[in-house]
Amino acid sequence: xxxxxxxxxxxxxxxxxxxxxxxxxxxxxxxxxxxxxxxxxxxxxxxxxxxxxxxxxxxxxxxxxxxxxxxxxxxxxxxxxxxxxxxxxxxxxxxxxxxxxxxxxxxxxxxxxxxxxxxxxxxxxxxxxxxxxxxxxxxxxxxxxxxxxxxxxxxxxxxxxxxxxxxxxxxxxxxxxxxxxxxxxxxxxxxxxxxxxxxxxxxxxxxxxxxxxxxxxxxxxxxxxxxxxxxxxxxxxxxxxxxxxxxxxxxxxxxxxxxxxx
Amino acid sequence: xxxxxxxxxxxxxxxxxxxxxxxxxxxxxxxxxxxxxxxxxxxxxxxxxxxxxxxxxxxxxxxxxxxxxxxxxxxxxxxxxxxxxxxxxxxxxxxxxxxxxxxxxxxxxxxxxxxxxxxxxxxxxxxxxxxxxxxxxxxxxxxxxxxxxxxxxxxxxxxxxxxxxxxxxxxxxxxxxxxxxxxxxxxxxxxxxxxxxxxxxxxxxxxxxxxxxxxxxxxxxxxxxxxxxxxxxxxxxxxxxxxxxxxxxxxxxxxxxxxxxx
Numbered sequence: 251x252x253x254x255x256x257x258x259x260x261x262x263x264x265x266x267x268x269x270x271x272x273x274x275x276x277x278x279x280x281x282x283x284x285x286x287x288x289x290x291x292x293x294x295x296x297x298x299x300x301x302x303x304x305x306x307x308x309x310x311x312x313x314x315x316x317x318x319x320x321x322x323x324x325x326x327x328x329x330x331x332x333x334x335x336x337x338x339x340x341x342x343x344x345x346x347x348x349x350x351x352x353x354x355x356x357x358x359x360x361x362x363x364x365x366x367x368x369x370x371x372x373x374x375x376x377x378x379x380x381x382x383x384x385x386x387x388x389x390x391x392x393x394x395x396x397x398x399x400x401x402x403x404x405x406x407x408x409x410x411x412x413x414x415x416x417x418x419x420x421x422x423x424x425x426x427x428x429x430x431x432x433x434x435x436x437x438x439x440x441x442x443x444x445x446x447x448x449x450x451x452x453x454x455x456x457x458x459x460x461x462x463x464x465x466x467x468x469x470x471x472x473x474x475x476x477x478x479x480x481x482x483x484x485x486x487x488x489x490x491x492x493x494x495x496x497x498x499x500x501x502x503x504x505x506x507x508x509x510x511x512x
Numbered sequence: 513x514x515x516x517x518x519x520x521x522x523x524x525x526x527x528x529x530x531x532x533x534x535x536x537x538x539x540x541x542x543x544x545x546x547x548x549x550x551x552x553x554x555x556x557x558x559x560x561x562x563x564x565x566x567x568x569x570x571x572x573x574x575x576x577x578x579x580x581x582x583x584x585x586x587x588x589x590x591x592x593x594x595x596x597x598x599x600x601x602x603x604x605x606x607x608x609x610x611x612x613x614x615x616x617x618x619x620x621x622x623x624x625x626x627x628x629x630x631x632x633x634x635x636x637x638x639x640x641x642x643x644x645x646x647x648x649x650x651x652x653x654x655x656x657x658x659x660x661x662x663x664x665x666x667x668x669x670x671x672x673x674x675x676x677x678x679x680x681x682x683x684x685x686x687x688x689x690x691x692x693x694x695x696x697x698x699x700x701x702x703x704x705x706x707x708x709x710x711x712x713x714x715x716x717x718x719x720x721x722x723x724x725x726x727x728x729x730x731x732x733x734x735x736x737x738x739x740x741x742x743x744x745x746x747x748x749x750x751x752x753x754x755x756x757x758x759x760x761x762x763x764x765x766x767x768x769x770x771x772x773x774x
Contacts, residue, residue, distance in 0.1 A: 272690065276691065276693070277693075279697060280693070280697035280700070283697050283698055283701055286701065287701050287704055290708040290709050290710075290713075291558075291565070291708055294565055294566050294707075294708040295558065295562055295565060300562075302561045303561065418536070419535075420536035420539050422540070422543075422628065423536060423540040423628075424543075426540075426543035426544075426546075426547060426628065427539070427542060427543040427546055427547075430546045430550055433550055434550055440557045440558065444558070445553070445557055446557075
């Protein structure tokens with residue numbers, strides 16, 4: 251019964267995202283402009299065949315494409331809603347439902363994937379057609395496996411940070427800070443290998459690198475063979491670890507809840 | 513003068529309201545500083561490996577980045593209410609603004625203050641000071657005055673574009689400022705040297721949506737570089753034109769406004 255209930259929830263999210271398709275489409279425009287700026291910048295730097303950090307221009311474009319895709323994934327509509335429900339106390343109604351809160355939110359993220367994948371395919375195709383030549387993925391099978399792991403990791407990082415709304419009222423500040431940190435430490439901003447040493451060390455012990463850096467390294471063939479498999483194993487370990495961490499955190503967080511009125 | 517005084521008091525009232533939530537304030541300031549540092553980290557990672565980007569050195573690129581960032585940060589600080597125009601039109605609440613003895617457009621823009629701008633302004637301001645202390649500029653009293661005038665112009669341009677695009681709500685009713693935020697995001701492109709873009713984008717960014725006047729062209733004027741230096745001096749003129757155009761769009765829209773019918 252319960253799997254069916256979660257599937258329903260995912261289905262509802264699919265319908266909700268289609269109802270909001272225009273605002274989601276326009277919301278994506280911002281990310282696309284960032285991509286345009288980055289492509290122009292790297293083209294100016296690498297057009298004459300130079301390499302930076304071992305990346306040629308077609309490879310860097312492949313890297314940026316992965317960065318774009320992993321940036322779109324799991325943005326979900328649910329994040330604002332969850333924050334608002336915690337703020338207003340309406341989350342109390344979610345707590346009395348005979349379903350697991352964390353699994354419910356994850357089901358919604360999975361539902362949101364449908365439209366996100368559509369955006370990635372359309373923009374990705376346009377990107378390859380207009381901004382080519384773009385390097386093709388070196389090992390599509392490993393890349394796919396690695397991208398699968400991105401979904402729960404990204405969900406859990408957003409979920410954990412949204413949980414902080416039990417302590418603070420300001421969701422936007424939280425979301426911005428998290429987005430900025432994710433950009434930097436995931437390698438979406440610039441390949442991690444180009445960052446100063448201390449930032450590389452920080453990124454190595456945190457889960458963010460599993461979001462963009464790992465799939466991008468596999469896409470561009472900077473990680474191959476055992477190295478790639480190890481990175482993917484590391485991704486799934488993070489996914490599992492964060493899942494249990496989120497459960498623990500949730501137990502502490504709900505105790506903070508104050509609901510006014512009745 | 514009365515216009516300015518009333519505007520300041522209106523913003524001040526909202527400022528006091530926001531300052532009631534101190535932890536939120538600090539969270540947003542932190543978010544802004546973190547977000548602004550991203551660009552700096554990105555550029556420093558790139559410039560650690562290349563001497564110039566299309567002829568622009570590190571400090572000069574940071575100068576462009578910081579100027580555009582500062583102009584962008586001014587929008588939430590001084591005209592955040594513009595984003596509410598869609599919902600004011602949608603709900604018919606604009607009615608109240610029409611019966612008060614103060615220009616409706618200014619009532620709308622001073623209707624809210626966005627504290628994200630404070631953090632962005634601090635972050636971009638620090639970057640600007642850092643860049644200015646490292647670039648070679650032949651400072652004279654006239655140059656300082658003109659520089660301030662140009663900075664003011666850059667701010668006016670960003671606010672004018674925000675107001676004009678939000679005024680679309682008079683023609684296409686929608687409570688969410690989707691079109692305006694999509695255009696706002698184009699401003700991201702203006703944070704890098706304009707010369708990295710193709711001809712089409714350069715035309716859009718200087719003529720159609722003059723974002724180039726909020727970062728690149730002022731910086732080019734200050735450094736007397738890039739062949740387009742004299743164009744930067746036109747920033748205040750472009751700002752006046754933008755402000756007049758935005759006002760005209762708003763007034764035309766106002767004539768179409770027919771309340772919500774209650």
